[in-house]
Amino acid sequence: MAAQPAPSAAPYAADVDSRPDVDAPGRPERAPAPEQAAVRRRLTAEIWIVLGLSLGKSAVYAVVSLLAALTAGPALADQTTTLNASRSPRPWLDLTYQLLSIGFALVPVALALYLLSANGRSAVRRIGLDAARPLRDLGVGLGLAAVIGIPGLGLYVAGRALGITVEVQAAALNAAWWTVPVLILSALQNALLEEVVAVGYLMERLREMRWSTPLVVAASALLRGSYHLYQGWGPFVGNVVMGVVFSLYYVRRRRVMPLVAAHTALDVVAFVGYAMLPEEWLEAIGVG
16 A cells, blocks of 8 residues: 555554644534544554455445346346355365465454554554453343344344345355364454454544444444345345444443454354255245
């Protein structure tokens, strides 16, 4: 990335709210100072770069995939999308590909944290990704997973019945000793990528750009829904709702770790459950 260095320490220093030339609530808005305008342009470019390397790219591909599915011969309900597919019939090579994919998918997470840590600020503490209260974060995360997961499964089943959701095969890895560990790592990777980038990073940056809280929440939630569009309209709606709940939690608590715990739990249940449960059980609950 060829982003120019910041002209001074100001761009990521104390949020723009603390600057003396920012209008106080109730005062008429003044035109932004040249320095503020430059900071906002830089932040806008930075956001597009980060999203273009991660979830924004996924959203574009998801939209194209949905359009392709809608214009294909079979109805949407008769089509299938596969997650966690095998990449080679040779087990050790397949394992290598899986681990490489997981590792490189986390690079945008490192980038987002690096950008948030300008001027020596700890990005991990800033967005609440630290291990300051592990038991409490885990408990909240499992609670959120239950609140989101049970209605989410119902929405998926309803979407399948209405013909607006494709069949999602959550795991298609060849059986091996490493299958379950890789599925758990994949769940953790998804959680870190989505919660750090779509919640922690994006919401912090939009807040610095003086977006209102409703707009910040909407942007994060719609981004989350958009990169799930390849699964159909049902998962899009479900993930937008999940995005609203998670974003509002972050607004209130400023901690991403419970969201990572919740997302990991949801995906572990989906991935490992799909891989381990008998096919007739999956068909009975509408996911087989």
